[in-house]
Amino acid sequence: MNCTKCKSDKPPEAFAKNRTMRRGYSYWCKACMKLCLAEYHRKHGYPAQQKYGRRNPEKIKAMNVAWNAANKERRAATIQAWGRSAAGRAKVVRRRAIKARAIPQWADSKKILDVYKARIAAQELFGVMVHVDHAVPLQSDFVCGLHCEDNLVLLPAIDNLVKSNTIWPDMWEAA
Ligand SMILES: [Zn+2]
Numbered sequence: 001m002n003c004t005k006c007k008s009d010k011p012p013e014a015f016a017k018n019r020t021m022r023r024g025y026s027y028w029c030k031a032c033m034k035l036c037l038a039e040y041h042r043k044h045g046y047p048a049q050q051k052y053g054r055r056n057p058e059k060i061k062a063m064n065v066a067w068n069a070a071n072k073e074r075r076a077a078t079i080q081a082w083g084r085s086a087a088g089r090a091k092v093v094r095r096r097a098i099k100a101r102a103i104p105q106w107a108d109s110k111k112i113l114d115v116y117k118a119r120i121a122a123q124e125l126f127g128v129m130v131h132v133d134h135a136v137p138l139q140s141d142f143v144c145g146l147h148c149e150d151n152l153v154l155l156p157a158i159d160n161l162v163k164s165n166t167i168w169p170d171m172w173e174a175a
Contacts (some may be wrong), residue, residue: 001065005032065156085159102138111149122154129157159174 001012005028009162015025016033026033053060068075082088116130133155136145145151 003027003032005036065128068157089160097149098138102145104146104148107146107148108119112147112152115149115152115154119154126156129156131157 001015001023001027002009008029010029012025014029014031016030017024022029028036058127083092111156119130119132131154133153134151135144135149135153136143136151138145
């Protein structure tokens with residue numbers, strides 16, 4: 001089978017199957033495709049960008065925070081639209097039920113309220129969205145945190161969304 005790129009004859013296994021082509025295989029062999037893709041990435045730098053992101057998560061996070069601050073309305077509109085969707089509403093209901101179950105009897109509702117007040121203050125001070133988050137998540141495969149004053153922390157919103165419920169402070173000490 002002939003490759004129209006490198007003009008060499010190769011067995012069919014050397015070509016990617018492609019039903020949109022008349023012969024059922026790509027006209028370029030896999031080796032040529034690979035070279036072409038590498039060249040494309042070299043020119044456009046896409047994998048380099050990804051590598052950079054993996055090496056510099058803090059910088060990417062800072063960029064996201066800056067972007068969100070500069071595009072507040074756009075971001076708010078997206079979040080609002082999600083909140084109105086069926087999936088968004090269902091999640092709010094679920095969260096409320098989980099939180100209600102996680103409030104211990106000794107929780108100090110006034111102190112909890114203070115944390116939420118501090119959140120508003122922090123938002124105004126830093127100009128970014130701040131979430132009240134649970135240091136130990138209410139829901140994870142390993143532990144169940146409580147909705148009480150000692151387990152509440154303030155986080156820039158972007159961190160809260162990035163963080164998944166699989167880690168908590170001193171998790172390695174507890175293990
Ligand atoms: Zn070729």
